[in-house]
Amino acid sequence: MEQVRYVAIGDSFTEGVGDETPDGSVRGWADLVAQGWADSRGEPIGYANLAIRGKLIWPIVEEQLERALALAPTHLSFNGGGNDMLRPRTPMSRVTDAYSEVLRRCDEEGVTMIVLSGANPSAQLPLSRLIQRRGDELSASVERRIAGRDDLVVALNWPDAELADPSFWSVDRLHMNSRGHHRVAARVLAALGEQVPEGWWALEGVDDTVRLDRARYFREHLGPWLKRRLTGTSSGDDREPKYADWIRVTPR
Numbered sequence: 015m016e017q018v019r020y021v022a023i024g025d026s027f028t029e030g031v032g033d034e035t036p037d038g039s040v041r042g043w044a045d046l047v048a049q050g051w052a053d054s055r056g057e058p059i060g061y062a063n064l065a066i067r068g069k070l071i072w073p074i075v076e077e078q079l080e081r082a083l084a085l086a087p088t089h090l091s092f093n094g095g096g097n098d099m100l101r102p103r104t105p106m107s108r109v110t111d112a113y114s115e116v117l118r119r120c121d122e123e124g125v126t127m128i129v130l131s132g133a134n135p136s137a138q139l140p141l142s143r144l145i146q147r148r149g150d151e152l153s154a155s156v157e158r159r160i161a162g163r164d165d166l167v168v169a170l171n172w173p174d175a176e177l178a179d180p181s182f183w184s185v186d187r188l189h190m191n192s193r194g195h196h197r198v199a200a201r202v203l204a205a206l207g208e209q210v211p212e213g214w215w216a217l218e219g220v221d222d223t224v225r226l227d228r229a230r231y232f233r234e235h236l237g238p239w240l241k242r243r244l245t246g247t248s249s250g251d252d253r254e255p256k257y258a259d260w261i262r263v264t265p266r
């Protein structure tokens with residue numbers, strides 16, 4: 015078995031939505047971290063990704079955490095709360111309680127936890143001030159929960175002002191494009207003490223995002239999102255994890 019066994023849990027951010035490949039599947043920062051980690055170490059690593067788009071933070075914990083720990087990983091990355099943050103009545107304490115629960119279980123199982131915060135999309139979204147305020151509150155709350163834990167791998171993206179630039183975001187304005195996912199992967203690899211591939215902090219030549227006018231954006235992206243909210247459905251309904259068990263990632 016590989017010396018490093020890395021499993022990722024979360025929502026669309028960790029699944030990789032926005033970083034689409036030519037065949038229509040998604041890649042994302044966690045896939046990039048796995049490859050960059052193997053390249054940096056010069057040896058294969060085990061990788062699994064149980065993240066599913068649209069999930070609120072406690073369903074992530076309830077549906078993915080124990081399944082991930084059952085794989086006996088050495089490292090587990092966790093991010094969530096982005097979908098909760100968009101629901102103004104959800105208290106941030108409930109969101110950060112989920113981080114505490116994942117940390118508790120990782121401690122019990124002897125697994126190194128990789129803690130991430132999502133990037134800040136607020137500048138491009140409706141209700142930007144509300145989203146900024148809620149995101150600031152969530153980011154600060156998570157930082158307080160992990161304060162003094164020098165044994166964690168911490169890669170916080172919300173405070174990254176450069177990552178808020180539209181060139182890092184996909185057409186739906188809510189998910190990062192390939193450029194954004196590469197920057198997040200660079201931050202995680204740096205936090206792990208591994209070598210970051212050249213250019214990943216500001217990938218060149220990949221900003222092919224189409225900037226939609228207001229009417230088309232509301233019709234194609236905001237409208238369907240609001241419909242799912244009203245009908246109690248999720249973009250992740252009936253989806254399975256893309257890597258539910260270990261795959262072997264070899265150095266390039």
